[in-house]
Amino acid sequence: MAALIQTLVFGLLIGGVYALMSTGLTLVFGVMKIVNMAQGAFLILSAYLTYSLWTYAGIDPLIGAFIVAPVMGLLGVILYKGIIERAQRIDAGLAIVATFALALILEAVTALIWGPEPATTTPDYFNQAVHIGSIAIPKAQLYACIFAVVITAGLAFIIKRTWLGHAITAASENPEGARLIGVEPARVGTWIFAISIATTAFGGAALSFLYQFVPDSQDGWIGLTLSVVILGGLGSIPGVVAGGLVLGVAEALTSNYVSVQWSTAVPFILILVVLTVRPQGLFALHSREDVSS
């Protein structure tokens, strides 16, 4: 019993981190209908930046994330204005291809700067644990998960409670209706990209002390974050939380009770099952037809 609880706790913690890593992806998709294939590359780039702050300035990854976030946000704006928006004006599909190209370029750039050696940050909590009874909670996972909850809640607050958030909802549901009240969907798109890419700073910071990474780790992470988003329902923030937790728990159960080798296959098996039963994912966005009057 204790072993099961231990496994579930571990799965939930890591699931929270998966959700954090995937929020940017779901936000960009929900509002702009672009699958950002560079999400994994942004995560890895953020992880490397956190890593450099840690190795050269001794800055804790959880604090470093707040330095990396505005840098990533700015990079997001530049790439959106310079590449994505232009590609999207030509063809929506081209924008997705452009993000894929961007992933490859970012991977090459990180390889040039940081080299092929595996990197990881090792703040003193990375291998400690807190004990509750017989259950051990690894501090690294715990902190990363708390981080995930705070950042995701912050994003949910922005979406639900602020002018910007309501403008985002308006522009994504009904772009022409939004323009009529003075919300410019293009300007909202810039904000969305800035926010989404900035959130990879937090996911990347967690990644930096939970895992070892190399430049081409990005393709593994795009696979995982896409799985979370598809599981949860494309575009939905509660969806990534659900998708992340389901995936985290399923992986933990598999590696503990089946075998570690199988745990990497779990996301894909889960997706097959969910998409067969519920093609729209666990949480579907309400469709545009709802607004017709």
Next chain:
Amino acid sequence: MITLAGVCGGYGGLDILSAFELNVEPGTINCIIGPNGAGKSTVLKTVSGILRPRLGSIVVNGLDLVGKSPAEIVKFGVVQVPQRHGLFAGLTVRQNVMMGAYVARASKKRLDARYDELAGMFPIIGKRASHRAGGLSGGQRRMVEFARAMMLEPQVVLLDEPTLGLDPLSRGVIYESTRAMNEAGVTVLMVEQNVRFGLSLADTVTVMSAGRVVLTGTASEIERHPDLMGLFFGLAPETDQVAE
């Protein structure tokens, strides 16, 4: 108040409006009628800045709106209620109405006070404030759209077929609400398919066909005009079909 002069424009390369002319006196209700596809919605979208005319001027209260962004036009006090899809289903009724003040983003206290004021005029936004807009009936949605348009105390409201798809009871409510907005000092420029309804509300009427004005006059002049019914069957006097 509203003067459109020589407006040509449309979507992309093709002109829908050709030398369109319109004059609306302050504080009045003007109704544009005309067959489907005549370009009525196009006129409203051009005024609200969604479309940019190729030629011509659109002057409201001394300001030329051509080239201004939709946001600037809303800020200036010209607000459009579109023919369809005006609301955001994922937001509540209250949030939808508040979005009418997006371009101003005034203090919460002032907006709350304005909301309460509008709830007197459009009771639905008081009763259903926290409901999702997606769950409202057609007539209720119109009321929410009207309330949203009134949020910033506009000078001009543009209504695109406000009775489209509504039952007679809701049409009555639209009638009363449009009157109420007008009495609150708003100049109304509306488009109607339902000619009876349009004529009953309007002070002046503009009949358009194929992107041009074919007739303008007071509501009673238009009502008694012998060509009116002909126009509605697509037989505008200037077209060749009349020759036989």
